[in-house]
Amino acid sequence: MKDQSQKPKYKQIIDAAVITIAENGYHQSQVSKIAKQAGVADGTIYLYFKNKEDLLISLFQEKMGQFVEKLREVIDGKASATEKLYLLIENHFRILSRDPKLAVVTQLELRQTNRELRAKINGILKNYLRLMDQILQEGIEKGEFSQGLDIRLARQMIFGTIDETVTTWVMNDHKYDLVGLAPKVHHMLIHGLGGGDETV
Amino acid sequence: MKDQSQKPKYKQIIDAAVITIAENGYHQSQVSKIAKQAGVADGTIYLYFKNKEDLLISLFQEKMGQFVEKLREVIDGKASATEKLYLLIENHFRILSRDPKLAVVTQLELRQTNRELRAKINGILKNYLRLMDQILQEGIEKGEFSQGLDIRLARQMIFGTIDETVTTWVMNDHKYDLVGLAPKVHHMLIHGLGGGDETV
Amino acid sequence: MKDQSQKPKYKQIIDAAVITIAENGYHQSQVSKIAKQAGVADGTIYLYFKNKEDLLISLFQEKMGQFVEKLREVIDGKASATEKLYLLIENHFRILSRDPKLAVVTQLELRQTNRELRAKINGILKNYLRLMDQILQEGIEKGEFSQGLDIRLARQMIFGTIDETVTTWVMNDHKYDLVGLAPKVHHMLIHGLGGGDETV
Amino acid sequence: MKDQSQKPKYKQIIDAAVITIAENGYHQSQVSKIAKQAGVADGTIYLYFKNKEDLLISLFQEKMGQFVEKLREVIDGKASATEKLYLLIENHFRILSRDPKLAVVTQLELRQTNRELRAKINGILKNYLRLMDQILQEGIEKGEFSQGLDIRLARQMIFGTIDETVTTWVMNDHKYDLVGLAPKVHHMLIHGLGGGDETV
DNA sequence: AATGAATGAGAGTTCATTCAT
DNA sequence: AATGAATGAACTCTCATTCAT
The missing domain is CATH 1.10.10.60 (Homeodomain-like)
Known part of the structure; x- marks a missing residue:
């Protein structure tokens, strides 16, 4: 080394x-x-x-910190919430695509830790989730997103979808292009399964 | 006992x-x-x-088996894919609401197992994911869901959203009504963040 | 069965x-x-x-009893101690050759037991060793064997040699004819390595 | 300690x-x-x-290694095979006499191990048996031992006799002088039960 | 006489952490 | 600051034996 x-x-x-x-x-x-x-x-x-747990938390903090920081840079100054959401998805995918080992660690391995450690990891994730909430809030205010949106639920949909997509990609040994999925995922999140053209 | x-x-x-x-x-x-x-x-x-791992796999198999079976019963004979999706969400929430301990085990504890055991658990989950795929396929054919839908990605959105919603509920010590969230979650999945009324 | x-x-x-x-x-x-x-x-x-140990002791007793009994029959009425020794060796080899599984058990497996059990097994063996002592005593009295012979040591030589020969045969998967070795073993025990023709 | x-x-x-x-x-x-x-x-x-088995094998290796080494030193440079055989017997007895605990372990306890471990122990013993073979070969060539001797059988007689003598001594709680038996055992092995003076 | 489900004590091995150097 | 030898607590699984039927 x-x-x-x-x-x-x-x-x-x-x-x-x-x-x-x-x-x-x-x-x-x-x-x-x-x-x-x-x-x-x-x-x-x-x-x-301090101990092994502290190392793992620091690992997550360090990597997640860079992660959120990078996303903020990319997103800041963009006009619409829709565009920001797209950039968040694409960059989330891109960062993990470029570092597949980190992807394995965050998606699979670090989840094997005990409840206590995972609670701390979730604390660190808060920053990221808050970023999503900001985008959602902005989208609602600008009229891009539905007025009736429950921000917490919406954020759970966004995070859950992104997370599941990445995890599936990791479990399939990164054998397909993750970044390329961003447009479709984004479209689904914005328009839903109905595709936005359904006559309700 | x-x-x-x-x-x-x-x-x-x-x-x-x-x-x-x-x-x-x-x-x-x-x-x-x-x-x-x-x-x-x-x-x-x-x-x-056979051993402790076998007990855990059997646990998951037994409970997940009942789970999928119950869902199939509820869903079978329903007219629309949209309705089926609603029932799937609501019942997923309901079953875990009624057995909060099982929810803790499936959402938090059983994920702490090693890669090998988790692979086996995922094998068992396949049945559930296939059920989602069937609903999606049907919805597309009936014109309820968008023609251009990528079924695998759509299923990841559905599963990811449901899973994240339940996990958040568990991590918040079941302190709010999970089943009551079903309509909102369903609406979001069908119409997206945009709410279905956006003019794009 | x-x-x-x-x-x-x-x-x-x-x-x-x-x-x-x-x-x-x-x-x-x-x-x-x-x-x-x-x-x-x-x-x-x-x-x-009574318990597993009792079963093993009984096994040894039963088989060893037949063993000594058979040898006594064969040996009784023979003229010389030398001949009796030969018959003892040959029949020892023959009986175990005919029942290779018993040979594996007595030569290898039953020796893996603890000190206490082995002491009991040795107690059972006593009958067999006494038979050897009788042959030796007779041989000395008849002038066939050396007057100065230490009977206990001589018996240890006979038993040790026979036992080692059988064990080696078992460890080599019974792949050669054990009974056929009897004449050579007998000759060596009577005449020693020197062959009886050395001029001392 | x-x-x-x-x-x-x-x-x-x-x-x-x-x-x-x-x-x-x-x-x-x-x-x-x-x-x-x-x-x-x-x-x-x-x-x-590496594990408990490895400790036991190492124990045997270490002690047996010293054993064979010491014997080689003592034997090397001696004139006759007969003398070498005597020294081998006497020193075998002497070494175990001086370390009665080691004698208990090699004669009784280490034989209680499973087949696999005993096979490994036998592998280590090979060196010792080879030393005996060399003495026998030399004795035959020098005319000290019988021309017709089957070396493998002869070695089994030597080892079997020594081993049985030591084991009996250990089972009798070392209550008599083992080293003092060497001359008699040696004489018996060379001249046999007949004492070498029989007219056959 | 026969069954076999249930018992529960017992041991080899791993690994995060310490601390003398 | 850095080392790495030493520590010792902790846990799964086996199997001889029992006893209600």
């Missing part, structure tokens, strides 16, 4: 954790294995993280 | 597993704890299940 | 134990497996034997 | 295993008991041995 020696140890260890977990699965990613992948001693990990 | 003594041991143990896992979490549900809850000796569990 | 139904249950179970142990090894011969082989219920074994 | 703290852990654990097995018997020598005897934590054993 010579090329990692430039990075600060903190990030070096987190990246090693992503690789180790993606390659071996959560339950087969012992601290000693992560340490070896990072090129440090077992004990060194405890100089940077 | 005197009132369980009527049931066959097999079901008795599965029900004990649901209760134990819901109350203690997956990783704190040792075989001995499940046995005690079931009112049998540890070894007895191994007369009915 | 229909053809066993004539035999008394006691022998039926012992024979089943021999077969089961020979085929599966001592540690893989659970009571339930022996019961199945014998065509009886697990519990039935406890009507005929 | 303070006085063991100088030794490398590897040997420290092996010696603890010998003592524990000799004192408690094979089946009552749990890993935790061996660890306690060695003055280390249970887990430490697994830093030096």
Whole structure:
């Protein structure tokens, strides 16, 4: 792991954790294995993280932080909520497409943790969900989205759909183009199964 | 656990597993704890299940089997795909509302298992997903749903939305009425965020 | 096991134990497996034997009893100790050659038992060792064997040699003729490595 | 176990295993008991041995290795095969006499292991048996031993006799002098029961 | 005499974490 | 800051034996 020696140890260890977990699965990613992948001693990990759980939370925080940050950049300044939603979906897909190992870790492996850890992970996710809520709020105000929309439910539909789509893609070994699905997914979320042309 | 003594041991143990896992979490549900809850000796569990994994898979199979069966009964003979979708959502919500412990187990705890076990669980889920595909196919043929619908993606939207809605409800300690959300969720899935009245 | 139904249950179970142990090894011969082989219920074994250890001791007693009895018949009335020794070796080899499963059990499997059980087995062996002592005593008195012979050591040489020869044969999957080795083994025991023609 | 703290852990654990097995018997020598005897934590054993079986094989290898090595040293450079055989017997007896616990372990306890482990132990014994074969070959060539000798059978006589003698000594709680038996055993092996003076 | 479902004690092994160097 | 040897608690599964029928 010579090329990692430039990075600060903190990030070096987190990246090693992503690789180790993606390659071996959560339950087969012992601290000693992560340490070896990072090129440090077992004990060194405890100089940077309080314990294993803290490492995993930090991993999620670090990666999710970048994630939301990147999305905000892309979305900011766009005219419509509809467009913002599209960019959110596409970039969500794009970021995970570019880092399939991270995708494996977030979609499959990190969900194998216990309730307590998952609660903390959900806390971190809050930022992302809030971003969705903002888009939804804006869409409703601008008249793009239905006035009667229940924002919390709508956000659950958006997040649930995106999440399920990515998970299915990961479980199918990334064998098809995820980013290419963005337009269809976006269209479905906006117009529903009915396609927006139904005469109700 | 005197009132369980009527049931066959097999079901008795599965029900004990649901209760134990819901109350203690997956990783704190040792075989001995499940046995005690079931009112049998540890070894007895191994007369009915090959090992702990087999017990968990059987649990999922047993409960999911009832689930899909019940849904089929409710849905069969209904006129429209739209109506069938509504019934699927409402009953999905209803069944888990009536058995909050089962909801905890399926939404949170059983996802903490390793990749291999989850693959087996997904195999069992297939039946349910196929039911959704049938409804979608029918809806497209009858002109209720958009002709251009990608069935696989649409199913991921439906399942992802339902799943996320239930999980959020479970994570909020079942503190609101889940079944009551069915109409709104159904409407969103059919009409999308745009509400079906947008002029695009 | 229909053809066993004539035999008394006691022998039926012992024979089943021999077969089961020979085929599966001592540690893989659970009571339930022996019961199945014998065509009886697990519990039935406890009507005929106090416990598993008792069954094994009885097995050894039964088979070893026949063994010594047969040898006595063959040997009785023979003229010389040398001849008796030969017959003992040859018949020891012959009996185990004819029942290779019994050979596996006595040479390999029954030695895997704990110290206590082996002490009891040795008690049963005593009869056989006493027979050897008698032959040795007779041989010394008749002048066939050396006057200075230490009977106990001599018996250990005879038994050790026979036992090692049979064990090696069993470990080599009975792939050569054991009985045919009797003359050579006998000659070696009588004349030693020197062959009796050395000029000392 | 303070006085063991100088030794490398590897040997420290092996010696603890010998003592524990000799004192408690094979089946009552749990890993935790061996660890306690060695003055280390249970887990430490697994830093030096793959598993319990590996510890036992290593024990035998280590002790048997020293054994054969010591015998080679003693025997090398001796003039006759007869003398070499004597030294082999005497030293075999001497080494086990000096370490009665090791004798208990090799003669009684280690034979209680399953077929697989015993096969591995036999593999290690091969070196010792080969040493015997060499002595026999040399003796035949030098005219000390009978020309017609079957080396394999002769080795089985030697090993069987020595082994049985030691085992009997161990089963009698080492209550007599084993080394003192060497001359008689040697004489018997060379001249046989007949004593070498029989006129055949 | 016979059954066989139920019992429950018992042990090898893993791995997150520590701490002397 | 970094190391890595040592720790020791914790859990699944087997199987001889029992006893109600």
